[in-house]
Amino acid sequence: MPELRRDPIIGRWIIISTERAKRPNDFVSSQESPPEGECPFCEGREEKTPPEIFAFRKPNTVKDKPGWEVRVVPSIAPILRIEGNLNRHGVGMYDVMNGIGAHEVVIETPQHIANMADLPEEQIVKVFLAYIERIIDLGRDMRFKYVLVFKNYGWIAGGGRVKHSRSQLMAMPVNPKRVKEELLGAKNYFEFKDRCIFCDIIRQELDSGERIIMDSDGIIAFAPFASRFPFETWIIPKHHSADFINLKRQEVFELAKVVKQVLLKIKKALNDPPYNYIIHTAPFRIPKKPGYWKTLDEDYHWHIEIIPRLTRVAGFEWGSGFYINPTPPEEAAKYLRELDIS
Amino acid sequence: MAELRRDPVTGRWVIIGNEKEIKLEDFEVEKHEKKGGICPFCPGNEAMTPPEIIAHREGGSLPNTPGWLTRVVPNKFPALQIEGDLNKRGIGIYDMSNGIGAHEVIIETPDHNREIADLYDHEVERIIWCYRNRSIDLRGDKRFKYILIFKNYGRSAGASLEHPHSQLIALPIVPKRVQEELRGSQRYFEYRERCVFCDMIRQEVQDGKRIVAENKHFLAFTPFVSCFPFEFWIIPKEHESDFSYIQKDEVVSFASILREMLKRTKVVLHDPSYNFIIHTSPLVDIEREDYHWHLEFMPKLTRLAGFEWGTGFYINPMDSSLAAKYLREAKI
Numbered sequence: 290m291p292e293l294r295r296d297p298i299i300g301r302w303i304i305i306s307t308e309r310a311k312r313p314n315d316f317v318s319s320q321e322s323p324p325e326g327e328c329p330f331c332e333g334r335e336e337k338t339p340p341e342i343f344a345f346r347k348p349n350t351v352k353d354k355p356g357w358e359v360r361v362v363p364s365i366a367p368i369l370r371i372e373g374n375l376n377r378h379g380v381g382m383y384d385v386m387n388g389i390g391a392h393e394v395v396i397e398t399p400q401h402i403a404n405m406a407d408l409p410e411e412q413i414v415k416v417f418l419a420y421i422e423r424i425i426d427l428g429r430d431m432r433f434k435y436v437l438v439f440k441n442y443g444w445i446a447g448g449g450r451v452k453h454s455r456s457q458l459m460a461m462p463v464n465p466k467r468v469k470e471e472l473l474g475a476k477n478y479f480e481f482k483d484r485c486i487f488c489d490i491i492r493q494e495l496d497s498g499e500r501i502i503m504d505s506d507g508i509i510a511f512a513p514f515a516s517r518f519p520f521e522t523w524i525i526p527k528h529h530s531a532d533f534i535n536l537k538r539q540e541v542f543e544l545a546k547v548v549k550q551v552l553l554k555i556k557k558a559l560n561d562p563p564y565n566y567i568i569h570t571a572p573f574r575i576p577k578k579p580g581y582w583k584t585l586d587e588d589y590h591w592h593i594e595i596i597p598r599l600t601r602v603a604g605f606e607w608g609s610g611f612y613i614n615p616t617p618p619e620e621a622a623k624y625l626r627e628l629d630i631s
Numbered sequence: 632m633a634e635l636r637r638d639p640v641t642g643r644w645v646i647i648g649n650e651k652e653i654k655l656e657d658f659e660v661e662k663h664e665k666k667g668g669i670c671p672f673c674p675g676n677e678a679m680t681p682p683e684i685i686a687h688r689e690g691g692s693l694p695n696t697p698g699w700l701t702r703v704v705p706n707k708f709p710a711l712q713i714e715g716d717l718n719k720r721g722i723g724i725y726d727m728s729n730g731i732g733a734h735e736v737i738i739e740t741p742d743h744n745r746e747i748a749d750l751y752d753h754e755v756e757r758i759i760w761c762y763r764n765r766s767i768d769l770r771g772d773k774r775f776k777y778i779l780i781f782k783n784y785g786r787s788a789g790a791s792l793e794h795p796h797s798q799l800i801a802l803p804i805v806p807k808r809v810q811e812e813l814r815g816s817q818r819y820f821e822y823r824e825r826c827v828f829c830d831m832i833r834q835e836v837q838d839g840k841r842i843v844a845e846n847k848h849f850l851a852f853t854p855f856v857s858c859f860p861f862e863f864w865i866i867p868k869e870h871e872s873d874f875s876y877i878q879k880d881e882v883v884s885f886a887s888i889l890r891e892m893l894k895r896t897k898v899v900l901h902d903p904s905y906n907f908i909i910h911t912s913p914l915v916d917i918e919r920e921d922y923h924w925h926l927e928f929m930p931k932l933t934r935l936a937g938f939e940w941g942t943g944f945y946i947n948p949m950d951s952s953l954a955a956k957y958l959r960e961a962k963i
Binding site: 291292293294295297299300301302304305306326369380382383384385386387388430439444445446447461462463465466467468470486489490493498515556605609610611613617 | 870
């Protein structure tokens with residue numbers, strides 16, 4: 290019997306279609322993509338990108354020259370622009386503002402490696418530290434409300450022609466809708482129960498265990514109860530924390546380890562599928578506003594969502610907000626949990 | 632400079648356009664190669680589908696035999712099951728119910744190779760009648776709250792069979808995106824005592840530059856806040872909240888404008904994959920002053936990436952008035 294499951298945070302219903310359940314081998318990962326050109330992200334080609342904003346470098350090396358380990362540059366084709374005013378205005382009944390924001394690329398390795406799963410753990414640590422540096426810096430700009438950190442791996446997932454591991458950072462003048470929904474859902478739950486909904490989810494997932502993929506000291510990886518997509522995976526710290534940027538150094542090491550292992554499991558289970566990952570973290574606070582979301586620190590809980598792109602979800606799901614998932618998350622979790630990647 | 636535009640109904644922000652004018656060649660259009668093989672939707676293969684629910688038939692032909700013009704059958708691999716109770720329940724903090732619902736396929740024509748854009752108006756009218764008649768029939772089932780009618784055309788838009796068809800799903804819940812739309816229009820109504828869609832129609836007619844086609848009862852335009860390049864809406868000019876009460880001469884008008892718009896899109900974008908969805912009010916509502924049914928069409932031209940997933944914030948590289956211009960000027 291197919292099941293309808295409700296996302297406890299934002300209230301979205303999902304159909305888990307058990308009748309046509311799909312196992313890893315039923316998915317054909319599509320890595321088809323146009324031919325790769327010369328890579329502007331490799332070490333030695335620093336002049337091919339706009340000047341670097343931030344980098345972890347070996348001692349005695351200089352900006353925009355070789356010797357870096359992780360490098361952050363402005364996007365070559367930015368969707369939002371950094372200079373200018375928001376100029377909010379109305380056009381008849383419609384509301385408009387200028388496309389102000391920052392759009393940066395985090396180049397995760399000087400070597401031409403495509404998948405983050407194949408980077409050494411120490412390298413992933415530096416990538417996360419670079420995210421934190423950049424988010425803190427962008428938070429100083431009062432025009433920005435939110436920084437989204439995400440990764441598009443593979444052509445189908447929106448990755449570019451060049452197969453060099455990188456992620457993107459987008460600082461935005463508004464809180465995006467999906468983020469707002471999640472924040473509101475968490476806030477409502479908190480008002481009702483005086484507990485963080487994510488902490489409750491973690492407790493219940495650890496109790497039942499059937500959707501757990503990895504259980505490390507301070508972090509779990511699990512397939513959410515109302516997964517929208519086959520093999521959707523969330524990585525979340527057990528310890529309550531609203532902001533990704535408040536990660537302690539030791540926690541960054543553990544996170545890098547878990548992320549690498551989960552990505553490796555997904556790579557092996559699904560034949561190197563395209564995927565997206567997104568860091569869900571709290572927006573910048575505006576402390577000056579009285580009464581502004583006082584409970585945010587208590588009600589929200591940062592996490593990473595990984596979505597392998599296996600099904601041809603299209604305009605239909607986008608248009609209706611209605612997802613049909615052919616793989617029960619319990620089966621996906623069991624498979625990934627038991628998969629040996631050593 | 633790119634612009635951020637806010638959807639007046641749902642409050643979603645969309646990033647639209649940038650300084651460089653986008654060229655049509657920039658879009659990746661999927662090729663529709665016909666694979667051949669045995670098609671379960673072609674005449675003569677009626678036994679390959681579950682028994683038909685309704686059909687338009689030429690004089691005297693029997694159910695589940697050739698001679699039909701449109702045919703509605705249950706989906707052979709339904710996402711939801713028609714028999715049973717919902718049995719709503721909680722597991723700890725999670726809520727769930729059984730997957731009860733109807734999942735039907737509308738086979739639009741016996742001809743394997745003619746899409747809606749290639750049909751005659753009177754043939755498209757039959758498809759619309761199927762949508763309407765099935766909606767009316769399923770309303771009677773009290774377990775259902777919403778009927779979603781949609782079409783996936785092309786593999787990248789989610790179609791698995793190439794024979795022209797659309798689908799209908801009757802759901803025991805109201806989908807999230809629909810709820811958002813309803814809530815948004817309700818709020819607008821409380822504030823202004825006018826339907827937000829009627830206001831949009833008025834403003835679009837006044838501006839003119841996003842209108843592509845118009846006939847007796849319907850208007851087709853590319854919305855000011857389009858999430859996708861070449862997205863268009865078809866909307867009844869008179870306030871009407873529920874698709875299933877569409878009248879006879881409105882069916883004629885709707886079929887004609889739908890076919891025309893699909894033809895225009897096919898010409899301009901060289902037969903892109905697409906989805907369309909009919910947005911209508913939930914079954915429990917009789918007549919809503921604040922909601923207005925319409926059809927939303929989205930061609931599959933861009934790849935959705937982590938940014939859209941994470942934010943529900945869309946980036947549309949093309950200003951909708953430019954898309955409207957291309958569509959208006961298409962030679963059909």
